[in-house]
Amino acid sequence: MEPIQAPSPTVPAGSSAPPHDWLSAGLYYDYRQAANPVRPGLTEPIRYHQWGAELHGQxxxxxxxxDLSGALGCEGxxxxxGLAAHFLRLLPGEGxxxxxxxxxxLFYVLRGAGTLERPAxxxxxxxxxxxxxxxLFVLPAGADPLLHATEESVLYWVNDAPLLRYLGVLPAGPRFTAVHYPAARQEEALQHLLADPSAARSNRLSILLAHADLPATRTVSHTLWAMLGVVPDGxxxxxxxxxxVALDLIIDCDPGCYSLVGTELRADGTILNPTRIDWEPGGAFITPPGHWHSHGNESGRMARLLPIQDAGLHTHLRSLDIRFASGLGGEG
Structure with a gap:
């Protein structure tokens, strides 16, 4: 349906500026044409994509x-x-x-060591x-941090700047305090989980990183969710x-680790016509929202991954809609 054409506006006497045109930007669509605009050529769907460790290897x-902004049709x-992921590569003595x-x-240190300084x-x-x-450490809104490496370093950095650009806003203040999750404390929590006999029945062997300032969402920030996960051999x-959406970082694995991803399930609860994504240490890939996914390990050794999601925002909006093929929720 074409928009109703507004009459030509008139300029009031004594005014140098034309009045605002309230009508010409208004459009009217048949519901069937506009109810689901997520399709190629309009609102582009999020597609599978993978990056190898060679991106940051030297x-x-x-x-x-x-950056997939071109494929998404948004500013990059x-x-x-809603999220932007990056690798940060730093040579010794540089920042x-x-x-x-x-x-x-959110920053995760894949390798190396260094310092962070953020001015007031x-x-x-x-x-x-x-x-x-x-x-792993997470910063709220504030001055840009300076990262300085004492040895060759690579960090994985995810932020919610694309969401703010879409909304046309800038941060007005911090929504949580800065927090550091040292590797040793992550490992302690993970080993405690692995020692629990009931963990073997869980859908995922994972530690969710949460923030004391955010008890309602149990997430690492009010927009971001982070999980330290393992996939045992076999x-x-x-x-x-x-x-x-999940921005998955592979921390450690051997050949034979993979994800199966697809939009539908078979009657037996496995994924119908899945796309296979083979893992490599230091690589990253996207799991699109709403897609069923399953991780497998045929490598002979336990693998580790770190998915980062915009699930903090979705939990607040009550739109996360997490579902399990087993129908048993988080314990399935």
Whole structure:
């Protein structure tokens, strides 16, 4: 249906500016044409994509965005409509700023060691941190942090700047305090889980990282969700799905680890016509929202992964809609 054409506006006497045209931007669509605009050529669907460890394996100190903004039809850098993922590569003795207008910035140290310094600004006090391999830390809105490497380092950085750009807003203040999850404490929590005999019946062998400031969502920030997960040798996890996008980082694995992803299930609860994504350590890939996914390990050794999702936001909106093929929820 074509928009109703507005009459030509008239300029009131004594006014130098034309009046606002209230009508010409209004459009009217048949419900059947507009109820689901997520389709190619309109609102582009989120598609599978994978990045190898060669992206950050060598080269100068640099921010390396995993930018799919062209395919998504949005301003970049963006890895999903609401999140931007990057690798940060730092040579010894060098530094860089992780600059983004974001409310949440999550960093995971794939390798190396160094420091973080963030100056005071109108949004908060100064921050200092020493980081090392396996550490994860999350920053709220504030000044751009300076990361300095004491040895060759690679960090995985995810922020919610694309969401703010879409909303046309800037952070007005921090929504949580900065938090550090040292590798040793992560490992302690994970080993405690693995020692629990009931954990073998769980859909995922994983530790969710949460923040004391966010008891309602139990997430690492008010927009971001983070999980330290393992897939034991010989395991094939039952499929599950959720409406948050997952930006998956493979921390450690040997050949033979993979994900199966698809939009439908067979009657037996396995994924129909799945796409297989083979893992490599230091690589990353996208699991689109609403797609069933299952992880498998035929490598002979336990594998580790770190999915980062916009599930904090979806939990607040009550739209996460996590489902399990077994029908048994998180214990299935």
């Amino acid at each position: 080269g100068p100190t640099a921010v390396l965005p995993l 850098p963006a890895t999903s409509p 860089l700023k992780a600059a983004a207008a974001a409310t949440s910035s 600004d109108a949004l908060g006090a100064p921050l200092s941190l020493s980081w090392a391999r396996g550490d 395991a094939v996890q039952p499929p599950h799905r959720h409406q948050s």
